[in-house]
Amino acid sequence: MTQPVLEAENVVKELGKGAGKVIALKGVNLSLVKGELTLLMGPSGSGKTTLLSILGCILTPTSGDVRVEGESTAGKSPEQLAELRRKHIGFIFQSYNLFPTLSALENVRIALDVIGRKGYQAAQRAEEVLRDVGLGNRLRNYPSNLSGGEQQRVAVARAIAASPSVVLADEPTAALDSENGHAVMALLSRIAKEQNRSVLAVTHDPRTLGYADRVVRIEDGLIVGEERRPQGLDAPEIADLTKRRKVNG
Amino acid sequence: MILTLAFRNLFHDRIRLAVTLVGILFSIVLVAIQLGMYLGSSRMITSMIERSNSDLWITAFGAKSFEEGGILLSTRERHQALATPGVKAVIPLVVAFAEWRKPEGGSTRVVLVGTDAEDGALEPWSLVSGTWQDIKSPDAISADDTYFRELGINGIGDTAQIAMGRVKVKALTHRIRSFTQSPYVFTTLSRARSLLGAESDKATFYLVQLEPGADAEAVRLELLNRLEGAEVLTKNEFEDRSLRQWLFRTGAGLALIGGALLGILVGTVIVAQTLYSSTKDHLNEFATLRALGSSSGYIYKVILAQAGLSAVIGYILGILISLGILYISRNTPLPLVMTPGLAGALFGLTLFMSAVSAISAIIKVTRIDPATVFNR
Ligand SMILES: Nc1ncnc2c1ncn2[C@@H]1O[C@H](COP(=O)(O)OP(=O)(O)OP(=O)(O)O)[C@@H](O)[C@H]1O
Numbered sequence: 001m002t003q004p005v006l007e008a009e010n011v012v013k014e015l016g017k018g019a020g021k022v023i024a025l026k027g028v029n030l031s032l033v034k035g036e037l038t039l040l041m042g043p044s045g046s047g048k049t050t051l052l053s054i055l056g057c058i059l060t061p062t063s064g065d066v067r068v069e070g071e072s073t074a075g076k077s078p079e080q081l082a083e084l085r086r087k088h089i090g091f092i093f094q095s096y097n098l099f100p101t102l103s104a105l106e107n108v109r110i111a112l113d114v115i116g117r118k119g120y121q122a123a124q125r126a127e128e129v130l131r132d133v134g135l136g137n138r139l140r141n142y143p144s145n146l147s148g149g150e151q152q153r154v155a156v157a158r159a160i161a162a163s164p165s166v167v168l169a170d171e172p173t174a175a176l177d178s179e180n181g182h183a184v185m186a187l188l189s190r191i192a193k194e195q196n197r198s199v200l201a202v203t204h205d206p207r208t209l210g211y212a213d214r215v216v217r218i219e220d221g222l223i224v225g226e227e228r229r230p231q232g233l234d235a236p237e238i239a240d241l242t243k244r245r246k247v248n249g
Numbered sequence: 250m251i252l253t254l255a256f257r258n259l260f261h262d263r264i265r266l267a268v269t270l271v272g273i274l275f276s277i278v279l280v281a282i283q284l285g286m287y288l289g290s291s292r293m294i295t296s297m298i299e300r301s302n303s304d305l306w307i308t309a310f311g312a313k314s315f316e317e318g319g320i321l322l323s324t325r326e327r328h329q330a331l332a333t334p335g336v337k338a339v340i341p342l343v344v345a346f347a348e349w350r351k352p353e354g355g356s357t358r359v360v361l362v363g364t365d366a367e368d369g370a371l372e373p374w375s376l377v378s379g380t381w382q383d384i385k386s387p388d389a390i391s392a393d394d395t396y397f398r399e400l401g402i403n404g405i406g407d408t409a410q411i412a413m414g415r416v417k418v419k420a421l422t423h424r425i426r427s428f429t430q431s432p433y434v435f436t437t438l439s440r441a442r443s444l445l446g447a448e449s450d451k452a453t454f455y456l457v458q459l460e461p462g463a464d465a466e467a468v469r470l471e472l473l474n475r476l477e478g479a480e481v482l483t484k485n486e487f488e489d490r491s492l493r494q495w496l497f498r499t500g501a502g503l504a505l506i507g508g509a510l511l512g513i514l515v516g517t518v519i520v521a522q523t524l525y526s527s528t529k530d531h532l533n534e535f536a537t538l539r540a541l542g543s544s545s546g547y548i549y550k551v552i553l554a555q556a557g558l559s560a561v562i563g564y565i566l567g568i569l570i571s572l573g574i575l576y577i578s579r580n581t582p583l584p585l586v587m588t589p590g591l592a593g594a595l596f597g598l599t600l601f602m603s604a605v606s607a608i609s610a611i612i613k614v615t616r617i618d619p620a621t622v623f624n625r
């Protein structure tokens with residue numbers, strides 16, 4: 001059994017104040033290991049985004065603990081949490097959150113710049129990951145000149161550029177059409193396996209099920225179930241994407 | 250990448266950039282004009298004292314400025330001063346406001362400066378036409394070519410009347426401007442006395458030149474001891490006193506400094522406002538940066554870089570415009586002055602202003618919650 005890279009232990013999270021107070025997570029236990037794509041599924045308002053934020057050290061739990069590579073986050077300052085994020089965690093958002101004034105290449109470079117990787121080598125690395133997600137011919141494009149699927153692939157490149165052990169994605173396919181949604185899921189699956197990272201994706205989308213190694217279900221702030229997909233089954237779309245990558249770059 | 254992002258954020262919204270730059274520019278030009286006027290005024294006020302070749306000035310007690318010394322000192326003081334150890338020469342100067350009657354009628358006030366250039370203490374500088382020999386000829390004076398209109402003359406050869414007597418313009422100085430707006434007119438010591446109706450042994454100031462190696466402070470104290478009813482000032486002291494009289498007793502200096510402060514304030518507010526709104530517009534991006542693990546220092550640097558870039562661009566434009574105004578002002582009653590020191594100070598001021606402006610934006614950004622990245 002591999003050592004978990006990210007663990008949540010009895011995580012409770014209260015959000016809001018006074019009459020608007022909501023207990024979004026009511027004692028969640030979850031651990032993620034490398035080499036797996038885990039899907040987090042559940043109805044709207046069940047606490048998926050909240051859990052993702054806590055796992056990503058963006059929010060801190062009201063009680064319980066989160067451990068990143070075995071290191072507890074309890075009592076850490078916002079600056080220390082930021083350091084954990086830049087060392088270990090990559091994020092992918094539903095609405096991409098790219099910088100509109102930066103090109104695809106620069107969007108990736110800034111994520112490297114933030115962790116102190118600058119200069120020519122950083123530029124090389126940014127180009128490498130963009131090629132890896134099939135955008136070798138879109139390096140200088142600005143987000144407004146990229147399709148939704150391409151933008152999300154830039155976001156994926158940005159998330160993996162610094163080689164984090166964990167990639168967290170909140171509804172990465174929700175804004176994409178079917179074809180692009182499949183492409184992004186295939187990419188995430190490949191990142192988990194080929195690059196041996198732990199990937200957790202929140203999703204509503206049943207089309208994404210085929211890519212999962214593991215599906216975790218959450219309802220009303222509690223984990224209610226978990227399934228594992230039998231090993232050795234390959235989604236046809238993975239082969240598809242590989243073909244397209246060859247054409248592109 | 251910090252600079253790249255700052256640059257893109259800045260140029261992303263051209264209109265806001267224009268407002269920012271106009272704010273900085275306005276501020277710089279305003280401060281440059283005010284301080285330029287202040288410097289210009291100071292130079293005008295002290296030019297005579299500055300140009301004099303003297304170590305100490307003996308003035309009648311209470312002399313307020315170069316122009317207001319009275320004609321009260323006499324040969325007695327001169328001899329007492331000359332007898333003081335360490336004193337090489339004591340050179341008389343007569344200076345007074347006097348009425349100038351224009352050749353075509355009407356009158357104005359001038360500052361008549363009576364000096365004997367041979368004495369080597371003060372002579373009309375920047376003579377552009379005529380020589381000191383010409384000024385020594387009968388009835389001769391020098392006038393400044395930038396004051397022809399005020400003096401009602403057209404050039405060399407014109408005649409006018411100063412106080413008691415007829416004078417003839419025999420030489421011209423160029424751009425010796427006067428803060429009091431009463432033009433400086435040079436003539437010989439004896440002619441100045443007679444025009445002003447002063448006794449032939451009287452003087453406004455005695456300019457003291459010291460023996461080489463003499464201790465100025467010791468001589469000053471000794472002179473003070475020997476001279477009753479007179480003051481002995483160093484060049485700097487007398488300059489300061491003249492400045493205080495004209496710039497601060499009259500309130501002109503305060504108005505100039507107040508104007509400069511106002512310029513700084515208005516500029517800072519405009520820049521702070523635009524920087525704040527730019528930061529607000531890019532708040533999502535800053536939240537994303539934060540989620541990606543950037544330190545808050547990184548984000549402050551982006552904002553400060555934005556402020557710094559605006560400052561540099563605004564400064565360059567502002568200085569260019571200021572230099573233009575400076576050029577236009579060169580023959581006006583109050584020529585502006587720009588020195589490398591002032592230009593440097595303005596740049597420092599611009600950077601400071603932008604840094605202060607960045608505070609509100611930085612406070613705004615400290616409050617961002619990186620959790621907002623998921624809810625868009
Ligand atoms: N800032 C907040 N203040 C108060 N309550 C909040 C806040 N953010 C979320 N909530 C509540 O917490 C609960 C969990 O929210 P969360 O965003 O995690 O749900 P979700 O599973 O991601 O939903 P969706 O599928 O719609 O994105 C919801 O009931 C939501 O209304």
Ligand SMILES: [Mg+2]
Nearest residue numbers: 048049050170
């Ligand atoms: Mg959500």
